Amino acid sequence: MNMRPESVRIRLTFWYVGVLAGVLVVYIAAAYSFQDWQLKRQIYHDEVQDMETVEGLLYFDGAGQLHLHEEYHSRPQSRLLVDRLMEVHRPSGELLYRNDRLNGMALDSAIQPGEGYPSYNERIFQLENGERVLMISHLHPVDGQPLLIRIGYDLGPAKSRMMQFLLVLLLALPVALVVAGFAGYRIAQKALAPLGKMASQAEQITANRLHDRLPIDNEVDELGQMARVFNGLLVRLEQSFTQLQRFTSDAAHELRTPLASMRSVGEVGLQQAHTEEGYREIISSMLEETASLTQLIDGLLMMAKAESGQISVRATEFEIDDLIDEVVGLLGVIAEERGVSIRWDRGRRGTLHADRALVRLALVNVLHNAIKFSPQGAEVTITSEILKKEGQPFLRILVRDVGPGVRDTEKALVFSRFYRSEATRAQEGAGLGLSIAKWAIEANGGEILFDPHRLNGATCFIDLPLGYGWRTVV
């Protein structure tokens, strides 16, 4: 069974109370020891004062007997010192005086060497009857004779005072813990309340209501930060959802066009009897639509795979000029047929490290596009150059045509799927070519764009990084 409390509030409270209890116990122990030490210092000082008093009251009578002027006896002011215990010895060890309060018990054991000289000695020990005594001893001359005077007081009153002190401290402990626990619980509750609020608000946000955001009370605090991060996530989610929805509806629309024409060709074909030639015509026309459907779906599948990272990029070293030759050779017939010439100005020969098939795919699509939009008799120019962007060298392949060009507002849009500008709407193709080219170049760490400064015609830049190295071929 899991004994951990479920709620963070309760866990936090437990932790809080536990830590506080630990701190308080340490504090009590420290306070108690300090107080105890302080008290013993106090007693010692009082005893030293008492010793000075006693030393003045000692005298020898005619018979050489030691006495204490009891009539002058004054009790120490401290309430901690109740009954004086006193012994006087000669340094040799001979006992000269022991007061009545001792009832014949010895005040500590035999004299130790050097005891009471030059300063006071201090000892704590137990009397025979079990009383704990703090004793000081001092060597002091009385009537010219050196005497070792020992004075002690019972520590009982001090101890009971310490016990009282401890009791007060210990009684306060549970009260403090209960109060602290309650306060901690309330604080945790208050601190976590916005989280609960956020959770219930987040629950309201579904795929269909991604435009909702969490309210941010305080930008700077931790919860505000979390809400900001969460909102950022929502923004990205919403963008990709919108993109997906747009893509789905675009794809559906694109699929619908060939489907609709297939359907109407079929329906009209069945309306009346036709000759064999007529039926052939109908079926062929439907098959043509199937072909464009298949091509469209292939393109979509490829984009979907590309975007979910299912197409791996296999970089090899290859000569870019050979690749351009190959692409020009491939599309040359179309250009010739349209009366468009391709001029390919070789730059410095060199090898590039990239996925050849992908670069080729991009080049074929871009060049095909350029040829498609070129008027009869026009020229498509391909050049390449090595440039630097932010200190990094890259190869730029420029494909230039003198067709209708790309409007500034469309320069980014042309690379999105299914985009066809007004000028090109009449042209065949699903509008996937440039978005496939864009993906293929970006998968190789490159960039594809239309020259923003070009005024007539269009120039497509295909930029490929040379970070992996450019080897000039001699």
Add this chain to the structure above:
Amino acid sequence: MQTFFDDGRMAQAMPVRHVLIVEDERKIADAVAAGLRDEQYEVAVARSGEEGLARIAQHVPDVIVLDIMLPGQDGLQVLRTARKMAVRIPVLLLTSMDSIEDRVAGLDAGADDYLVKPFAFAELSARIRALSRRRVPEEVVVLELGDLRLDDAKNEAYRGKMRLDLTQREFQLLEYLMQNRDHVVSREMLARDVWKETSRYTPLDNVIDVQIARLRRKVDDPFPRKLLHTVRGVGFILKDESQ
């Protein structure tokens, strides 16, 4: 070498070939079966893997067309079982997913070839021809059709005595059409086999159409007998219709 059938159609002497189609989608199975019957194959259709295996046990066909997605036992399991039954005949797998893993799995299981749906019938027919040709290596391919003749060694093509002035690509195209003469060839087949294009999404159809038009100008335009025909919506065919 050549015999005349009753209907006057000329064909090479070839034993009747049996094809087993294992496919649960009725429309596809029926269309393919009808198409293959038109090409003089003996066709049997099984609608599940179990039925397919039962048919193989009864009578071993010459070629099997096997769909991967089948109810019950899937195509790959059927293929493994068939191979365990020591069936060595060629198998053409039909898949609807064009991924490398699928191909690897299919080839591992012992398939000889695969075709991704949706496929052109022309392509399926060409694959089956290629697969059954494997079994008959002695078949001599004569690259002659009417008065059109290809000299493979010299890369030269003639109509009658006249040599045709073809580019390299045009010759390859004509050669491929010639190898598949009397059969429709789709644009996908040309892209893959003549242009060696691996990517399925390259704007190559335009190139192919232009190239065919140019070839036609050289092969057919100057001559009264037309050999290169377009089958709209399907592809192209090299065929001598005057016979």
